[in-house]
Amino acid sequence: MTGKLILVRHGETEGNVAKLLDTRLPGLPLTERGAAQAKNFGANLVGAPQRLFSSAALRARQTGGYIEAATGVPLEVLEDLQEVQLGDLEGLNTADAHHTFQDIYHAWHFGDLSLRVPGGESGHDVLERYVPTLERLRTDYLSAPDAADIILVSHGAAMRLVSRELTDVPRAFAANNHLDNTDTIELLPLPGGRWECTRWGSYVPPFAKDIDPTGDDPMG
Secondary structure (H helix, E strand, O other): OOOOEEEEEOOOEHHHHHOOOOOOOOOOOEOHHHHHHHHHHHHOOOOOOOEEEEOOOHHHHHHHHHHHHHHOOOEEEOOOOOOOOOHHHOOOOOHHHHHHHHHHHHHHHOOOOOOEOOOOOEHHHHHHHHHHHHHHHHHHHOOOOOOOOEEEEEOHHHHHHHHHHHOOOOHHHHHHOOOOOOOEEEEEEOHHHOEEEEEEOOEOOOOOOOOOOOOOOOOO
16 A cells, blocks of 8 residues: 555644634744644654645644654645635634634535635635646655655644545535644545545544534634
8 A cells, every 4th residue: 555645734833722713824833732732643653754735834844843853854845735815804812803704615616616715715726726736746655555644834724624625524624623723634646546534533434424513713
């Protein structure tokens, strides 16, 4: 069996604590708790990945740096893997702003990728910049039968949307099941360019088709 692409949500940030919609680069740093989460994630890996990547956001680079320190694998920063860009909602923490984003985000998961965050991205925009990088990583590092895992530190909303579109994870599960800081989504490459989701946070297949919404914290 070939290695997996392990997508890791960054550690807790100052924006998460303040419930800010923080998506513009470079973004806010990790809190002390977020740094501890990242250190713990690296220390608890069963084995070192063959490669370690992160988005260009400060919080992802900091999380990746702690994983690098734990594993000895150099961190490489990649473009186009930042969080969903929230445009006019950037920096807000109001209930209205969160509801606006969540309504659009849920619509993406149920197939209306053309909807656009005011002043920000559509679902199509996110996929068009993010997915090609994942496919390059697959070709470059996961095509050999004996390939080891690679780790990519990224962002909750983008991770969930992209992973749902690449796999057969049920739409309601993906839309309603958020990721805590340093939770992972693990994607196994299959023949024919397909992917299988083998872990989503604390869940493993089969994933429920019906699930009540969880209390989403701010993405980012």
